[in-house]
Amino acid sequence: xxxxxxxxxxxxxxxxxxxxxxxxxxxxxxxxxxxxxxxxxxxxxxxxxxxxxxxxxxxxxxxxxxxxxxxxxxxxxxxxxxxxxxxxxxxxxxxxxxxxxxxxxxxxxxxxxxxxxxxxxxxxxxxxxxxxxxxxxxxxxxxxxxxxxxxxxxxxxxxxxxxxxxxxxxxxxxxxxxxxxxxxxxxxxxxxxxxxxxxxxxxxxxxxxxxxxxxxxxxxxxxxxxxxx
Numbered sequence: 001x002x003x004x005x006x007x008x009x010x011x012x013x014x015x016x017x018x019x020x021x022x023x024x025x026x027x028x029x030x031x032x033x034x035x036x037x038x039x040x041x042x043x044x045x046x047x048x049x050x051x052x053x054x055x056x057x058x059x060x061x062x063x064x065x066x067x068x069x070x071x072x073x074x075x076x077x078x079x080x081x082x083x084x085x086x087x088x089x090x091x092x093x094x095x096x097x098x099x100x101x102x103x104x105x106x107x108x109x110x111x112x113x114x115x116x117x118x119x120x121x122x123x124x125x126x127x128x129x130x131x132x133x134x135x136x137x138x139x140x141x142x143x144x145x146x147x148x149x150x151x152x153x154x155x156x157x158x159x160x161x162x163x164x165x166x167x168x169x170x171x172x173x174x175x176x177x178x179x180x181x182x183x184x185x186x187x188x189x190x191x192x193x194x195x196x197x198x199x200x201x202x203x204x205x206x207x208x209x210x211x212x213x214x215x216x217x218x219x220x221x222x223x224x225x226x227x228x229x
Contacts, residue, residue: 003029004049004121009039009065010083011057019052022110028117036060040068043075050117055084055095063098070099070158077146077159079120083108096196097203099158101186134169136225139211141166150211160185161204168215168225177222197222 006028010016016032023030031048033039036057042048051069055062062082069075079101082092092103102116134141140149143166148155157165163185168176176184178194186196201223205212216224 003027005029005031005047006117007039007042007048007051008032009036009051009057009062010054011035012054019110019113022114023117026114036062036065039065043069043078048078050121051078051080052083052113052117053080053100055082063094066095066098066100071156079124079159081113081116081120093196093199096160097199099160101160134166136169136172137211137214139169139208139214141169150208155207157204157207161200161207164200165204165208168223172225173227175218175221175224181222
């Protein structure tokens, strides 16, 4: 059985070496890239299962790298953990808006990083999409192909946005609390807050256009995907 491969994008040579050593010790195959440009070239040459991405990179910063990865259909499904010394809430929100799966602030525990990596990889295996298509009003979700269309026009979603939409549609008519959505979509305990859910719902509604109105806000509780209006 081949090892799961982790790409570490970190310009601090000492920290990169430390992370790589611990990843390999934990049973992962690990490759490192000191810049965003090299990271993107690496992704073109070899597949990876998860990316640890520092924000404070030279020239092309981590947010730019994350955005470029999530805009590429072939790479968008790769989970990303943002790694940075910048711990302000606005930075976390921007990272999540771009499609990051988790966010760890330096200094951090290597053990915690490994646990989060394992949790994300386990979640992705557990939620491998079944062969099915969900249709509500003018919205169609082809789960097996990771494809969403509205009026037969394809809508580009990040991995988290896709999972959030599928979960809401599968539980159509039932209210989902923010905490429940955090548990089921993000599946890990971290710096993620309920505000993250609101941010993703807002972006999801914008991308879906008129169909986005089917995602109803239940004040003081959470969200519900309504029946066709």
